[in-house]
Each structure stands twice: as C-alpha cells, then as structure tokens.
Amino acid sequence: MSVLSAESRREFEIHRYPVLIYALVPIAALVLQAWLPRVMGRFAWFDLPLVVTVFFALSRRNPIQGSILGGILGIAEDALTGHPIGINGIAKTLVGYLAASVGILVNVENHAIRLVMTFVLSLVGSMTYFFVVRFLLGMTIDTNWLMELYKALGNSLIALVLFPLLDRTKIRD
Amino acid sequence: MESFVVRYRNLLVLLALLVAQILGIAMQVRRSANGQVGSDSGDGRSVRLLRYWANSLVSPPERALHSSGSGVSGLWENYVDLRHVRQQNADLQKTVDRLRLEQAALLEDAKQGQRLQALLHFQEKYIYKTVAAQTIGTSGTDQSRVFYIDKGKNDGIDRDMAVITPDGIVGKIRDVFPHTAQVLAINDQSSGAGVILETTRIRGILRGNAAGQPQVEDVIRDQRIMPGETVLTAGGDEIFPRGMPVGVVQSVANDPERDGFVDVIVKPAAHLDQLDEVLVVTSTQPRFPPDQQRDMAASEASKGSETEQQKASDGMAEKLPGLIVPNVPTDQQPLNDTSNPTPVSKPPVAIHPDRFTPGNATTPTTEDAPATDGSGPRKKPAPKTPASNPNATPPASPQGENR
Numbered sequence: 397m398s399v400l401s402a403e404s405r406r407e408f409e410i411h412r413y414p415v416l417i418y419a420l421v422p423i424a425a426l427v428l429q430a431w432l433p434r435v436m437g438r439f440a441w442f443d444l445p446l447v448v449t450v451f452f453a454l455s456r457r458n459p460i461q462g463s464i465l466g467g468i469l470g471i472a473e474d475a476l477t478g479h480p481i482g483i484n485g486i487a488k489t490l491v492g493y494l495a496a497s498v499g500i501l502v503n504v505e506n507h508a509i510r511l512v513m514t515f516v517l518s519l520v521g522s523m524t525y526f527f528v529v530r531f532l533l534g535m536t537i538d539t540n541w542l543m544e545l546y547k548a549l550g551n552s553l554i555a556l557v558l559f560p561l562l563d564r565t566k567i568r569d
Numbered sequence: 570m571e572s573f574v575v576r577y578r579n580l581l582v583l584l585a586l587l588v589a590q591i592l593g594i595a596m597q598v599r600r601s602a603n604g605q606v607g608s609d610s611g612d613g614r615s616v617r618l619l620r621y622w623a624n625s626l627v628s629p630p631e632r633a634l635h636s637s638g639s640g641v642s643g644l645w646e647n648y649v650d651l652r653h654v655r656q657q658n659a660d661l662q663k664t665v666d667r668l669r670l671e672q673a674a675l676l677e678d679a680k681q682g683q684r685l686q687a688l689l690h691f692q693e694k695y696i697y698k699t700v701a702a703q704t705i706g707t708s709g710t711d712q713s714r715v716f717y718i719d720k721g722k723n724d725g726i727d728r729d730m731a732v733i734t735p736d737g738i739v740g741k742i743r744d745v746f747p748h749t750a751q752v753l754a755i756n757d758q759s760s761g762a763g764v765i766l767e768t769t770r771i772r773g774i775l776r777g778n779a780a781g782q783p784q785v786e787d788v789i790r791d792q793r794i795m796p797g798e799t800v801l802t803a804g805g806d807e808i809f810p811r812g813m814p815v816g817v818v819q820s821v822a823n824d825p826e827r828d829g830f831v832d833v834i835v836k837p838a839a840h841l842d843q844l845d846e847v848l849v850v851t852s853t854q855p856r857f858p859p860d861q862q863r864d865m866a867a868s869e870a871s872k873g874s875e876t877e878q879q880k881a882s883d884g885m886a887e888k889l890p891g892l893i894v895p896n897v898p899t900d901q902q903p904l905n906d907t908s909n910p911t912p913v914s915k916p917p918v919a920i921h922p923d924r925f926t927p928g929n930a931t932t933p934t935t936e937d938a939p940a941t942d943g944s945g946p947r948k949k950p951a952p953k954t955p956a957s958n959p960n961a962t963p964p965a966s967p968q969g970e971n972r
Contacts, residue, residue: 460578472626473710476623478715478757533594
C-alpha cells in the first residue's frame with residue numbers, strides 16, 4: 397500500500413468545478429441567506445455562506461483560496477448589515493482556512509466527517525464572530541449559545557444535502 | 570527567507586487577511602465613534618461602495634424571488650383559495666359601516682384638538698405623503714436588525730425617512746440605493762427614536778437592546794411606570810411624526826450600569842418579525858390640511874369678535890362711575906355722594922354688642938396689657954361691659970398704652 401504525503405494527496409484529491417459554479421453558488425448562498433429569514437422568520441437556523449465556504453475549502457484543499465473565499469463572502473454579508481464591514485469577514489476567513497487545512501489531513505468524501513466538520517466549524521465561526529463583536533468592537537451582544545448550536549446543526553444538515561449535489565458538478569479528469 | 574515565506578505562506582496570507590480586516594474595522598469604528606459602534610452616522614466612501622456592490626448583487630435576485638413568490642401566492646389567494654369569500658365580504662361590510670360611524674365621532678374630536686393646538690401656536694408635523702413598499706430581504710444575521718424594501722431613490726426615498734405601518738413605527742431609512750433601500754428597525758442597537766410614555770409623560774430614547782427588544786433608555790426610576798402603558802413618538806427626533814404608536818411597556822428593568830435608572834422594555838406595536846408591507850413617510854408638513862385650515866380660519870374669526878366684545882366692555886366700564894376716584898377730596902368721592910340713588914348701606918346696629926362689634930371694642934386696661942418685662946403675673950381679663958354707644962372710639966393698641 398503506497399503512502400502518500402499530505403501535499404501529494406492534496407494534489408491527488410483536489411476537486412475542480414466549472415467557473416459558473418464558483419460564481420453562482422456563493423451568490424446564491426448570499427441571496428438565499430438574505431431572503432429566507434424573511435420567509436422563515438426566527439427559524440432560519442443556518443448560515444449558507446459558511447456552508448459554501450466550508451464546501452469549497454474542503455474541496456479545493458487550499459488554505460489560501462479557502463481564506464480568500466471565506467473573507468469575500470463574509471465581507472459581502474457584512475455589507476448587507478448595518479454593522480462595520482469585516483466582522484463576518486474575519487470569522488469566515490478563519491473558517492475557510494481551518495476547513496482547507498483540516499481537509500488536507502482527512503478524507504473529505506466521508507459524509508460523517510463532512511457533517512462533523514461543518515458542525516464544528518460553524519461553532520468556530522460563531523465564537524470568532526462573538527469575539528470580534530464583544531472584544532474588538534466592544535459592543536454588547538446577546539449570546540444565545542443554544543441558538544448557535546441549532547444553527548450549527550442546521551448548517552450540518554444542509555451540508556449533508558448540498559455537498560453531494562455540488563459534488564455532481566465537479567470536473568472529472 | 571524565501572524558504573520561510575514559502576513554508577508559511579498559508580499562515581502569512583491568513584494573517585495578512587485578518588490584519589487587513591481588523592484595520593478596516595478599526596477605521597470604520599473610528600469614523601463612527603460617537604458612543605455607538607457601528608452606528609449609522611455615515612459610512613466612509615469605500616465602505617459605502619462595498620455596501621452598494623453587495624446590494625446590487627443581492628437585491629435583483631431578491632426582487633425576482635419576491636415577485637415570483639408573490640405571484641404564486643397571489644395565484645393561490647386570488648383564484649384557488651376563494652371559499653367563504655362572500656360571507657367574509659358581508660362581515661367586512663358590516664365592519665366598515667361600524668368603523669365609519671366611529672371615524673365620524675373621532676374626526677370631530679381630532680378637529681377640536683387641532684383647533685386648540687392652532688390657538689396655542691403649536692407646530693405639529695402631519696404626515697403628508699407616504700410611499701408603500703414591500704420588504705424583500707433581511708440582513709441575513711440575527712445581530713443586525715435591518716431589512717430591505719423594494720423602493721429606492723428613484724421612488725423618492727431618502728435617508729432618515731420614517732418607516733411605519735398602520736400599527737406603529739417600524740424604523741427609518743438607513744441607506745438608499747436606486748431601486749431598494751435599507752431600513753434600520755427600531756429594535757436594532759444602533760437605532761434611536763424619541764418617545765414619550767402616554768400616561769406618565771416620561772420622555773426617553775428608544776433603542777434596541779442586545780436581545781433585539783426595543784427599550785427606552787436612561788429613564789429615572791419611577792413607580793408610576795407600569796406594564797401596559799402606551800408608548801408614543803415624542804416628535805423631537807425630526808424623523809417620526811409626533812404621537813405615533815410605538816408599543817406598550819412590557820417590563821421595567823434596572824439599568825445594570827447606573828443606579829437609579831431603569832430600562833423600559835417595550836413590546837412594539839408593529840410586528841417587526843413579520844413585516845410584508847410598510848409605508849415610508851416621504852413628506853411631512855408643519856401645516857394643517859386644507860379642511861383643518863378652514864376650521865382654523867373660522868376659529869380666528871370668532872377670536873376676533875371676542876376681542877371686539879372685550880373692547881366694548883372696556884369702553885362701557887370707563888363711562889360708569891367708580892367707587893374711588895383719584896385726585897378728588899374724600900368728602901366728594903362718589904362713595905360718599907348722597908345724590909347716589911343707591912347709597913352704600915351701613916351695617917345694622919347690634920342688639921348685644923361685644924368687643925367684636927365694629928366700633929365697640931373696649932380699651933384694654935394696663936392690667937390686661939401683657940407685662941413688658943415678663944415678670945408680672947398675667948391677670949385674667951375682666952369681663953367686658955356691654956357698651957351702649959355703638960360709635961365708641963376704636964381701641965388703642967396695647968403697645969400704645971404702654972408707651
């Protein structure tokens with residue numbers, strides 16, 4: 397049995413997608429994230445830009461690309477709020493970096509691993525968000541960790557459905 | 570060195586991205602540092618550009634989704650789900666008739682109130698023009714209570730315009746784009762509205778708290794503030810017209826940062842979580858509508874006739890004789906004029922006069938006078954003898970006796 401190094405395995409298992417997927421999926425995530433809470437009200441327990449960040453970071457296995465994608469999506473999310481731009485950007489930059497870094501080490505084809513990773517990275521993103529808001533900006537914030545757990549669970553369930561769908565669009569060599 | 574950069578390039582890129590964003594946040598906070606972090610005191614040009622780009626990216630699909638959703642729901646509501654409509658129509662007609670009667674009564678009261686306000690030179694802003702808009706999206710996060718409407722600068726929307734519903738106020742326009750606008754809800758932490766408690770007349774500023782509930786801040790503890798009291802706009806913020814419903818007091822909580830102050834939690838009158846249609850107040854005017862102005866003119870006319878009446882009564886008073894005329898000797902005063910057909914009547918003579926009878930007080934003796942040195946015993950005053958002469962000299966003062 398041949399043993400592959402992390403770098404060679406990354407090159408071997410790297411996934412590529414059509415440019416349209418790279419462009420449309422993040423935009424669709426942003427649009428739905430802004431539109432669905434209006435329909436679902438307070439039951440909108442998900443963060444679609446985070447799920448998309450995790451997916452592409454895991455698939456590409458490139459921490460730089462994961463960080464940049466997470467940063468762009470986070471900044472776009474911030475631009476739609478009334479808060480300073482960069483809060484979500486920092487959180488999702490970190491999430492993208494961690495997802496890609498961990499993606500090098502584990503088999504990301506496994507659905508259970510994807511589920512757990514999305515769950516954990518959602519919580520990491522929430523913690524980073526609260527850290528930035530509370531300690532860097534000094535804003536008071538209502539920290540409802542039960543809601544964050546629900547949101548992480550919602551992200552995981554969405555990832556369970558969305559990742560296989562997006563996998564179908566990857567370019568086969 | 571090169572190997573270091575190559576080896577740690579991922580980490581270095583991550584650090585560069587994080588540091589750049591932290592610096593960006595610091596610059597934004599510095600720009601809006603007036604006590605409220607992330608307030609709407611004005612974004613920088615680059616930040617505004619980013620917001621514009623994001624909005625341009627997200628709003629068109631949102632509008633399309635909203636339109637298609639409205640189309641499907643409209644199809645269902647207008648063609649499929651039409652059962653019991655006839656009965657509902659009859660019920661609604663009855664309600665309309667009843668409301669018309671109520672409205673007629675309320676209109677009379679309102680006109681009277683406005684006339685009184687006009688007489689007091691009270692400047693009130695009235696809603697003159699509104700633009701109906703539909704909500705098409707949210708900020709996408711629980712922490713920022715802003716939402717987007719499908720009307721923008723091309724529809725006459727501008728910053729700081731009030732956004733209301735028939736139930737109560739909703740928020741104000743924070744940012745305007747060509748076809749959409751961002752509304753800052755009253756339960757956001759960076760919002761602010763001047764409000765007044767209807768019964769206790771306590772004023773304060775309404776802001777959102779960390780939990781997303783609107784609350785009146787910086788209120789001195791007052792036992793009179795009770796749950797259920799209505800909260801209205803105070804009109805001093807130059808955004809919301811005065812007297813609009815805001816909500817009712819839900820609870821009163823001690824201010825954790827300052828003793829003696831409380832935060833009044835308000836249950837908003839508008840359903841902030843389920844907003845579909847809103848009204849943007851695009852124009853207010855400090856004048857009354859034409860019909861009210863006609864009423865005011867009539868009121869002014871009646872005020873003028875009152876002035877004339879007052880002038881006439883003053884003239885009549887000048888012609889009538891007074892009781893005391895200055896620069897005239899006492900014996901010639903109109904009061905002593907015997908030719909007066911209705912002379913001043915004198916009091917009747919008392920049958921049993923005492924010391925309280927006018928002109929019949931007994932002169933106190935030295936025994937009755939209080940001792941000046943305070944050493945002598947005070948004697949019981951002698952019983953007064955009835956005076957036969959009602960025109961006796963008035964009593965001298967005890968001090969005059971002792972002198």
